[in-house]
Amino acid sequence: MTKSKRLMELMIAVNKRRRFTVRELAEEFGVSTRTIMRDLQVLDELGLPLYAEYGPHGGYRVLNERLLPPIMFSEQEALAMFFAYQSLQHYGALPFSEESVTALKKFYYYLPDDTKQKIDRLQERVVFWTPKRQAAVPHLKLLLDASLQGRPLRITYDSREGPGERAIQPIGVYSYNGYWYCPAYCFRKQRYLLFRVDRVLQAEPAGEEHPAVDLSEYTITDWFLPPPQQPPGPGGDAHGLLQLEVRLTKDGVRRCRWESWFQEELVVGEEGEGLLRIRIRHDEMDYYTGYFLSLGADAVVVQPPELVSRLREAVRKLYDAYGAGETAGPP
Incomplete structure (x- = not known):
């Protein structure tokens, strides 16, 4: 096995395992521990975040900010991927705004010159336009994280009646016409409500003592179903249709x-x-x-x-x- 192929397979292996020892990898790849140590050093220099744990039960583990293994794209797939990213450019805010910019730059940088020229020409003819709103959404990522973790939040929301506090558990977030929205279960009104994210003035975790509801069977896609087809709220159907x-x-x-x-x-x-x-x-x-x-x-x-x-x-x-x-x- 060539060194370049071994490095690629090694990157895939450590991403899957997340925790490993040099000896385990040496046995798997049929090389010496010294060779694996050199290969891990190369991966570390390429940006793979490895952490060494010392002691009798030590080894290596991959930190959360790990690199994904290389993926091969056809030219048409590369064009589709680029414009999937490009469609986000008109949003005033994203829950992963910095990452989307760096990913797009990396993706474009490594494309062949002729593919870059096709993308440049297409950008002059194709655009995914969305109204760019100026309203700030500082709590967008917190709402998304809370939906992923099934965690209630305490928020101050600027509703029709004015700012007020309430506890909610987000289902997810979605964007429509340039605004971000968060469907959530409202503990005060005991039913699902829709919140516009730019109107969330403050947000923080509700704390371990606050009860949570099981929304694992209620996805963001369910929110767009006709209300009678949506999963019932905790304790029964509380949509108030x-x-x-x-x-x-x-x-x-x-x-x-x-x-x-x-x-x-x-x-x-x-x-x-x-x-x-x-x-x-x-x-x-x-x-x-x-x-x-x-x-x-x-x-x-x-x-x-x-x-x-x-x-x-x-x-x-x-x-x-x-x-x-x-x-x-x-x-």
Whole structure:
């Protein structure tokens, strides 16, 4: 076995084992312990973070910030990987922002020159655009880590009623239209709620004494299922679903079809008008108020009554803001 092949296989072996002795590796590769020591020194110089443990039960172990073994890509796979990373560039914040930048630079640096030229040309013709929001999300990574570890957090959240404290257990995080969102179980309201991450003013672990809920069977993908199909909350179904019914004009139907989650529930008549019936959570009320208000007279909400009241209040405020019927003229 050549030295280069042995080094590659050695890197794969130590990444899998995470803890090993020089003698174990020497026996596995059929070389002397002196040769393995030299090979480990080469890997260490390449950046593989090894830690030596001394004593009768000592050996080596790989630290968490370990290097992954080399992976071979075809040119088309390399292009796909690059633009998968490139699609993140318009996000104002990422839970792994620094790592994504360094990974992209490394990936691009080692590509052949002709592949780099293809990528450069494609960057002038293809872009994955997302509105870049200026709102800071300092607690994004903490929310993601808490969802991975099943750990409750205490947060201060700037809701419709103003800043307030609560305990939550995140399900995960996702990005939509440039904003980051965190579905979570709220211990105060004992149901699942959606939190916008830039409105989380403070966040910290709730502590070992705070009870946790088992969300291992509730993934971030489940959050996007229709509410009746989602896993029930701890202690039973506590979604508090509301029936939404909206009458739509022909133009309203066309605009609603832009939203992927309205496709199956939207019923279109022979003349092109439509009727939308879906079940929504109470914490989605703000979103639907703004959304159907933006459709104007092309969408008339029939129920739930609370959403109708919110829309009427929003229209009244607009009416007052524009002079309560006064005709605007030149100054």
